[in-house]
Amino acid sequence: MGDHRAHRAKPAGTDDDAAPFHALTDRVRTELRSTDDLALYERLLSLARRRPPAGHDELADVLTAIERPLWAREIAAFVLGCAGDPRAFETLVLLLNYRDPVRCATAAHALARLGDPRTARAAAALATNPLRTAYALHPVRLLAELRAPQSVPALIATLDRLLVPGTPYWRVALACVEGLATLGDRRALPVLRAARDHPRLAAPAAAALARLGVLDDGGAA
Template sequence: MGDAFRSLVDRVRAEADPVEYERLVALAREDTPGARDELAAVLAESQRPLWAREVAAFALGKAGDRRSFETLIFMLNYRDPVRCATAAHALARLRDPRTARAAAALATNELRTGYALHAVRLLTALRAPESVPTLISVLQRLLMGPVHYWPIAEACVQGLGALGDRRAIAVLMAAAEHHRLSPSAKAALARIPASQGRTRRKPVKPNR
C-alpha cells in the first residue's frame, strides 16, 4: 500500500480496537473485490469510529473505489490537518470526477478558510478545470482580507505557479507586493512564460 498507508495505520493504532484494527488492515492489504465490499460496509455504518472509517476510505480511495468519496471529502475538511492530508492523498488517486468541484467548494468556503490548505494542494495536483479559477479566487480574497492565512496563500501561489496558467499573472503580481509571499510569487511568475516581461523593469536609457 505504500508509505502513506503505513503512516496512517501507525498513527491510528493507539486509538483502535486491536482485533478490528488487524482485520481492517488485512482487508486493506488484500485489495480484492470481496475485501473492498467489506471496507465499504464499514463506511455505510454510521456508528463506526473515525479511525476505522479513515482506514477503510483510504484503502478504497487508493484502489479507485468511488464508494470512498463522501468519507474522504468529509475528512478533507476535518479539523485535524494530518487527516486532511491523508484524505487528499487518497482523493488524488481516486480519480472521481466530483473531486475537483468538492475541493473547490471547501477551498472557497470563507468560514473554513483555516482548513483549506489541503483542498488547495489537492486542486493543484488534480489540474482540473476548477483548479486555476479557485486558486485565483482564494488568493485574491486572502490578499484583500484583514487575515491573510499565509500558509493557504502560499499554497495558492505555489499551486498557480505549478499550473502555469496566464490567468494567474495579475493575482501573482499582487502577491509579489506582500513581503511574506514575494519570493514564492516571483518564482511562480517565472514559471509562466508570458509573465516574465511584466515582472522585469525596462532598462533606463543613459543620458546623452
C-alpha cells in the same frame, strides 16, 4: 496491545500508497482504546491486503456502519480511495475538510488517486469557502495536483481573497501561489502580481511569475 509493525499490511493500490498507509496505520494505532478496537484494526489491515473485489464490500460497509470510530472509516476510505472505489468519495471529502490537518492530508492523497470526477468540484468548494479557510490548505494542494478545469479559477479566487494585510492564513495563500506556479496558467498573472506586494508571498510569487515568463518589472521574460 502488541506490535503490528513486523507484519504491516500493504494497501491494494500502488507502491506510492504504501508509505502514507503505514503512516496512517501507525497514527491510528495510538487511538485504540480496547481489545475490540484492536480486533477491528487488525481486521481492517487484513482487508487492506486483499485485491478487489475481495474485502472491498466489507470495507465499504465500515464507511456506513453505525458507531464505527472515525479512525476505522479513515482506514477503509483510504484503502478504497487508492484502489479507485467511488464508495470512498463522501468519507474522503468529509476528512478533507476535517479539523485535523493530518487527516486532511491522508484524505487528499486518496482523493488524488480515486479518479472521481466529483473530486475537483468538492475541493474547489472547500478551498473557496471563506468560512472554511482555516482548513483549506489540503484542498488547495489537491486542486494543484488534480489539474482539473476547476483548479486555476478556484486557486485564483482563494488567493485573491487572502491578499489582505495581516491574514492569519498566509500558508493557504502560499499554497495557492505554489499551485498556480505548477499549473502555469496565465490567467493567474494579475493575482500573482498582486501577491508580490505581500512580504511572505513576494519571493514565491516572483518565482511563479518567472515560470510564466514574466519579469519582476512586469515585462515578458
